[in-house]
Amino acid sequence: KMGLLQAKYGLPSPDMACPHWANPLGTKAQRPIVGSLHGANILSPSSPSPTTPKSPSSRKKDDSFLGKLGGTLVRRKKAKEVSELQEEGMNAINLPLSPTQYELDPEDTMLEENEVRTMVDPNSKNDQKLQELQKVLIDWINDVLVGERIIVKDLAEDLYDGQVLQKLFEKLEGEKLNVAEVTQSEIAQKQKLQTVLERINDSIKVSARSIKWNVDSVHAKSIVAILHLLVALSQHFRAPIRLPDHVSIQVVVVQKREGILQSRQIQEEITGNTENRDGFTTRDAFDTLFDHAPDKLNVVKKTLITFVNKHLNKLNLEVAELDTQFADGVYLVLLMGLLEGYFVPLYNFFLTPENFEQQVHNVSFSFELMQDGGLERPKPRPEDIVNCDLKSTLRVLYNLFTRYRNVE
Numbered sequence: 001k002m003g004l005l006q007a008k009y010g011l012p013s014p015d016m017a018c019p020h021w022a023n024p025l026g027t028k029a030q031r032p033i034v035g036s037l038h039g040a041n042i043l044s045p046s047s048p049s050p051t052t053p054k055s056p057s058s059r060k061k062d063d064s065f066l067g068k069l070g071g072t073l074v075r076r077k078k079a080k081e082v083s084e085l086q087e088e089g090m091n092a093i094n095l096p097l098s099p100t101q102y103e104l105d106p107e108d109t110m111l112e113e114n115e116v117r118t119m120v121d122p123n124s125k126n127d128q129k130l131q132e133l134q135k136v137l138i139d140w141i142n143d144v145l146v147g148e149r150i151i152v153k154d155l156a157e158d159l160y161d162g163q164v165l166q167k168l169f170e171k172l173e174g175e176k177l178n179v180a181e182v183t184q185s186e187i188a189q190k191q192k193l194q195t196v197l198e199r200i201n202d203s204i205k206v207s208a209r210s211i212k213w214n215v216d217s218v219h220a221k222s223i224v225a226i227l228h229l230l231v232a233l234s235q236h237f238r239a240p241i242r243l244p245d246h247v248s249i250q251v252v253v254v255q256k257r258e259g260i261l262q263s264r265q266i267q268e269e270i271t272g273n274t275e276n277r278d279g280f281t282t283r284d285a286f287d288t289l290f291d292h293a294p295d296k297l298n299v300v301k302k303t304l305i306t307f308v309n310k311h312l313n314k315l316n317l318e319v320a321e322l323d324t325q326f327a328d329g330v331y332l333v334l335l336m337g338l339l340e341g342y343f344v345p346l347y348n349f350f351l352t353p354e355n356f357e358q359q360v361h362n363v364s365f366s367f368e369l370m371q372d373g374g375l376e377r378p379k380p381r382p383e384d385i386v387n388c389d390l391k392s393t394l395r396v397l398y399n400l401f402t403r404y405r406n407v408e
Contacts, residue, residue, distance in 0.1 A: 111261070113259070117253075120250070130247055137231075138155060145171060159226055160218055165229075166192070178195075190215050197214070207357045207360050208357065301322060304394065305319055311335060311339060312335060336366055336373065339373070339400065348365060349362045378399065380395055
């Protein structure tokens, strides 16, 4: 068979030196390596035509101008085909040798052209911090749903259909969702999940670019999407838990380009520095005021209102409600300009913000101004201020009061 292939396709014999097909792995075999990730072909359809010994008469014809021109074109065509063969062969060799120590599931390789699919590197699942985060979240969910007789053991397997997410949100938010209790078909599950996620997104009010979950990813049991969702829920509802810091997952991104699977790895951060989050172990004086001294809390609020109005009155502005009137970030930006003695250009922020994202931008910008003034970055999130969280707003204003109370 090898002889027939050599005769038909013009393949060199094993003992012939062929610089274009030199084995890059340095093994003894000097056979051509051709193929791709999706199956190997001995040669492409446009392989060079077989070469046969030329007769003296044919050699004379080649000496003519047309013969020389034809020979040049043939050699260029052969050089191009050999170059393509080399590239294809190198891809076949190098891709399997790339530094990815994982095996793709057969289903994950059935992609359309340019389709992208992500999955968790199995090696990342053994990370101690990741396992700790999952355990903390599972224990928290089971504590919240203890009255529902629901026991969660695996986040991906137990939350993908929306049933547990529905019960969890209803308990946390204190409202009943208008969805079917039990769904069996995939279509019904996704419809229910769509309703639950829309209500969750509306409640926790995170910016659109911060939402890292959707119906398809949750229903596909993506642990990355589910963890992002649960972390956001626990932070919004001030869950009495301590999330481990700097938890990340190694994610494999696979894409099909020109019939070849290409993969890369990225680090997906699930939690950052959680020390500044409102949690079970980060209580401060404002927690004590809210829980045990509401009368003194009113004194603090009046003191802060007097302080901010002392400066905002210079612009004919006045504040009566701390939690709502600072929610869009405009007064915070203007207040920082007054305290530091400069004019804040109007193009740097939204004077009349129209949506949640613009409000978050304003608050974030005011935090930057505070840092420029020598203050530490406020502990609350910008989203907490926009969501009218009074405790977070008081923390920010009290820091300003402590620093600028003697400024006229």
